[in-house]
Amino acid sequence: MIEFKTIGSASTFLDPRRGFSPTTVDFQVRIDPLTGRTCHFSHFGALKAQKLDLPGYERPEVKGFCPFCADKRDRATPKFMPDIIPEGRQMRGEACLIPNLFPYDIHSGVVVMTDDHVVGLSGLTEGCLADSFSLGIDFLQRINSLDLALPYHLMTWNYMPPSGGGLVHPHQQYFATRYPGNQFMDELSGSERFFTARGQNYWHTLIETEVSGNKRYIGTVGKTHWIAPFVSLGLLGEIMCIFPNVFSIRDFREEHIDDLISGLGRVFRFYEAEGIYSFNASLSFGPKNQEHFNCFLRIVPRTFLNLRDFAPDFNFFQAVLSEPVCIVLPEDLCRDIKPYFV
Numbered sequence: 001m002i003e004f005k006t007i008g009s010a011s012t013f014l015d016p017r018r019g020f021s022p023t024t025v026d027f028q029v030r031i032d033p034l035t036g037r038t039c040h041f042s043h044f045g046a047l048k049a050q051k052l053d054l055p056g057y058e059r060p061e062v063k064g065f066c067p068f069c070a071d072k073r074d075r076a077t078p079k080f081m082p083d084i085i086p087e088g089r090q091m092r093g094e095a096c097l098i099p100n101l102f103p104y105d106i107h108s109g110v111v112v113m114t115d116d117h118v119v120g121l122s123g124l125t126e127g128c129l130a131d132s133f134s135l136g137i138d139f140l141q142r143i144n145s146l147d148l149a150l151p152y153h154l155m156t157w158n159y160m161p162p163s164g165g166g167l168v169h170p171h172q173q174y175f176a177t178r179y180p181g182n183q184f185m186d187e188l189s190g191s192e193r194f195f196t197a198r199g200q201n202y203w204h205t206l207i208e209t210e211v212s213g214n215k216r217y218i219g220t221v222g223k224t225h226w227i228a229p230f231v232s233l234g235l236l237g238e239i240m241c242i243f244p245n246v247f248s249i250r251d252f253r254e255e256h257i258d259d260l261i262s263g264l265g266r267v268f269r270f271y272e273a274e275g276i277y278s279f280n281a282s283l284s285f286g287p288k289n290q291e292h293f294n295c296f297l298r299i300v301p302r303t304f305l306n307l308r309d310f311a312p313d314f315n316f317f318q319a320v321l322s323e324p325v326c327i328v329l330p331e332d333l334c335r336d337i338k339p340y341f342v
């Protein structure tokens, strides 16, 4: 089994809202059972996601120059070297694969997902998601076959300005790398340690544990398992989708894309109902020839704290302490999203 450790505590002060009588407020620190990293849970329910003015992003003075818009794309976006993509760019439906003008690594692609500049969650249809993911995954598989020296593969996604995305126009990044980030490497080495110590795959054990505990297990879609992780990287919680039989990019097939977009559609319907307009997401693939580090998708909502001064939802905790803070307990998030997975 997996040990889920919570340190519950409280702070007491004289509350001006109650005539300066003593008030006690609870908070929690949780320890990620895989990495040992901590996460603060506090300020419960104190914030709501802010509504974004989507039509406002179309106004010329706000929109500025967008290289991803269909009428600009041909002249303003780069093309791949012929040995990578002979035709320069690739299309599937409206999805268009181009190199990243600001690459993260040797092979760094962008999938522009739509022709339209502003597309709300309801516009990210199954067809749009299927075209985008399959184009991006094919690119990762191609660079994997061309360059075996880059062991890790990633899809990353900033959706809408609160997420840090520089362009409103929907797009995803796909790249191969030796350096996939500290979180990824901590999770990879934690998975190796778990496998060596127990002779079990951590992610399979996690699925079994969450299914039987039934507090954070959201549901099954095809062969995928959706959970609200014990520790959340986002202020408004985190949702994770685990692929139990996918380890490296070579294992990812069309059926996995089908399950992924079906589950993502449910998450998006939940986000719409909750007034969530923006998110960060990643889909990560471990090295080949191993069966202890599974592929998973992670998605966290993002929001401005307010629309008066556009304070972001990341602060000193994430910026200089590398500590996630969350105001939603995963068990409550799981209860709220579960009806969308029935």
Ligand SMILES: [Zn+2]
Pocket (backbone or CB within 6 Å): 066, 067, 068, 069, 070, 116, 117, 118, 169
């Ligand atoms: Zn655009």
